[in-house]
Amino acid sequence: NLATGGAGLPVAQLRIVPRGQGAYALKLAMDAYSAGDASLALPQFEALWNGRGELDFAGSARLSGPFPGGRVEGLALPLQGRWSEAGGFAMYDACQTVRVERLRVSNFASGRQALTLCPDRGRSIVRSGPGGLQMAARLAGPTRLQGKLGSSDLALAAGAVRIDFPGSARLSDVDLLIGPAQSGTHITAGDFSVDLGGALGGTYADAEATIGAVPLVLTHGAGRWSFANAILDVQGDEWLLRDRQAPAGFQPLITDDMRLTLADGRIAVTGILDEPQTLRPVVRVAIAHDLASVTGHADLSVDALTFDDRLQPEMVSNIALGIIANTRGLVTGQGRIDWSSTGVTSSTGRFRTDSLDFAAAFGPVTGLAGEIVFTDLLGFETGPGQVVRLAQVNPGFAVYNGLIRYQILPGFKMRVEGGEWPFAGGRLLLDPGMVDLVSEEPRRLVFLVDRVDAAQFLAGFDFENINATGQFTGVIPIVFDKDGGHVRGGRLEVIGDGGTLAYVGELTYEDLGTMANFAFNALRSLRYRYLVVEMDGDLAGEVITKIRFDGLSQGEGASRNFLTRQVEKLPLQFNVTIAAPFLQLITSARSLYDTQYITDPGVLGLLPGQVNNPGPNSTTPAKPGIQPPESEDRP
Template sequence: MPVNRNATLSRMMRRALMTGLLLCPLMAAGWSLVVEQGDIGMALPDIHTAGWEVTGSKADVQPSITASGDSAVFDFNPASVVVTERLAYTGSEQPLLLQDLRTNLSDVTLTIDYGASGTWAERIAVKGKVKVEANRITHPRLVPQAWSFRGNVAGHLANLRIQGTLVSNAGVEADLDVQLSPDGAVSISVGSVIEGPDDVRALAATFTGWPELLSVDSGSARVSAELHLGPKGGLAVDGAATLDEVNGVFNRTAFTGLTGEVLATLEGDRMTARSTGLTAEQVNPGIPVSAVHFTGSYTAPISKKLAGKLAVQQANAQFLGGSLRIPPGTYDLAGGAGRIPVELQDISLARLMEVYPAEGLGGSGLLSGLIPISFSSDGVQVEQGRVSAESPGGRLQLPADKLQGMLGGNQAMDVVVKALQNFHYSVLSSTIDYDDTGKLTLDLRLEGNNPEVRGGQPVVLNVNLEEDIPALLTSLQLSGSVNEAVTERVRKLLQGSGQEQKPGKEAVP
């Protein structure tokens, strides 16, 4: 194979020049060297330090060099690049890998200070604008894809600061501020503004943990995160999201006017989320809950997110003409034994009958009670909740056809059916149980009379009712009472399962 002697000689001269710049300060003083424009191509040594690995780096640069016995200054001209095959951080359980990096050093100045003391990382300074392109970045929290960065670098290698704009191939754009410390610690600040559905879709295509069933129609969010990686690999994260009038759908629940700030902290094996005032105009899974307000925090182990502690300062909402409230306090949910008490106050029975998808229902009166809710990996459960009507009671009207089917056709049950066509109650109370299959059980006690039955004689009724809540909510969602997006999502889910239903009123089960 023929040898290009000129190319070989050129490489030898470049290496000799670089070696001379490093050795001359040790050999002589009072000298200087100026190279208006050089052309240097060389392989760079691999780096393995504090969990970081940089391998397969090659430089192809065109610097102007000014050197003396004290220092050397490299001003890089356009087309000066450093190509790196692999940059990885392996010092944590969630490794970060950047592949095929191309760093453009145009308008960058590198200064080597021979006269200073300390390591070379403390004597080499960098300043200027850089452009970095990574063909692929891999991390458990990220969808593998290309990223790019444009910004400024300044400082010594041991204490370097990098500031600029980071962009994912999917379209997420964020401000980035990185500070390297001499002890090997790294501090990273990231901030971004998200507006509208396009930005949300970009997030979903960038982060693996993004909820698949979350869509946003309007509003904005300013998000930020502060990450600190200690010299021994310990990771601490502080995040914040400021929401402004966000409207959208999560799974089969629509929400509007979501506003407020949510703060999150990750340290060691524990996570904390807190809010100083999160509000929503409405949250609607089928029956709307409005004027939602929450102030409090939640802390849990990362490995057991449902086994944490909920600290409530304020949690209330309006519901069916009345209110829902969680009393202030701290609720321990560890082991699935914790209960969050939800207080119901002055719920309108008339409003409840209006939203229920059945014909022939009617009523009046106000209901209050307490429903203890628990959470587990199986879902939501309620045990021995209680609700009762406020004095002086009210009226209850239930459809005769379904009552006949439920209670049977004997003469005694006929009296009950007739009574419940226009039942004036003084007492209405019930226990409430809800299991993880979605079955709601009501043990209902009624005391009162129907003026048109047996001369209005007093009647005491004990009735056991069961309701399939998921099926009920599905019926409400298909009726369009939530919004079109939820209706369409539910319809597609039912089509996929072969259980499509047509929206409309259903009789009481």
């Protein structure tokens, strides 16, 4: 029987009892024994030496003190195991529960916790091996750990935990929440490993992360992490960023250079996000988040987003799907998102392009330039008075140097405040209206034609053999739906005293017959007092165009005789109905008098394999036209 105590010695009781045949039983109890700020207590410990080279022991220990990067208080550690000359050392043949009163790792602190370790693969949890001690264990049931990270609540859960030493600890279905459930940072990982026996670090895979109420989520993450000098460093080999809103404002983006650091209660994230199919950089991201105040911001930089054959706007944002296509050009800009514990407090952005070409439902657009300023970038909203300039728009007739004023409203709706183009001596105006950018509901735009000069209009289409005078005004309502664009109730009419319409060339065919030649020469120049053009139909299909002349008389250059002078006394009305594809209507009209303007490619020998196709390298001269258009001065 031994008892110890006094200055510098532990207070302990030791009893050794012989059991015969070389066997001994040992009982030990020791109060907390301190050295500096560390202490060790053995409330109970019993061991049995059987005299044949085998020792069995059981008991418990209680420890408090520092370890690298932290401190533990009240660690209750079971002691159960055996040692033998033949088999070496082994501990924990059955499940053991480890308890701790307080734990601190860097700026993380937790209160009372308990974990149950069980042997893995039918072996003792700890045993000696050729290279020293080995450990193989699993945590029984789901594991939960709660505490504080700085002043923020932290909750960690794991579905399964396996420990192999030397080697690593592997966790599955990890769920980490820092802060309140609604406004905190939430990180999950399907697989998570901790390297054992070296620097603290490991790998992760199938990870997902969100920051508070920010409607962005990083998902499908994989990479490595490390912890040193109180800094958590997470590097990503693969992450996917997507929009949590419905409908999403942008398509998912990927990054292979994401880096997250956690130090002093602050999270910092940087990375370049790429479009997944082309791997082309779209935006640089820099995120800063303070866990204590639950506030932060994200800076977004679009350096030079280029749209071409490989990358189109709908691959970045599905809002563009069905609105524009075949886009060419460069976009730059900056954005910023700020948040607090209550959610996003502001999200702004400013983006511009100096020249963007694309195809729209109403025709090709060339040279769109302007700047868009978002008052709510995540909500895709702007203030009023946004302006874009368009070098050219061609819905079948080209208009140049126009501008459109607009505002984007909540719910992905655009208020068109108006638009204007100089057109054929007059103006083409776009009426104010509302356009839903994501709904399949029909979108309606109304174009006003203001004082268009007939002569300038025809000159724009190179109608060399037709002269016209007069000014027109009217309205062209266009409806866009899932089937394309449609003219609904378009109407143009002449204003003022009317005008003239004259054919100044020769007929393509030399002889139409006596009466037809007589009628053509008599009516080749007309004066009208009233003219109305009405249009209905599909822009990409057939448009019904109705033309009505009233108050007809002969103009200059027409053949005059007794019959035509009598006809002029009659109240004539001239009605024409044209059913043709809208975008081919002007071409078809010119081809009536100029057969070279549109000709069957088979007639010209332009089809592959035709004998009379001279080919690109042939020196055979081209055949002359049937009859060139004549000038106005022809006698």
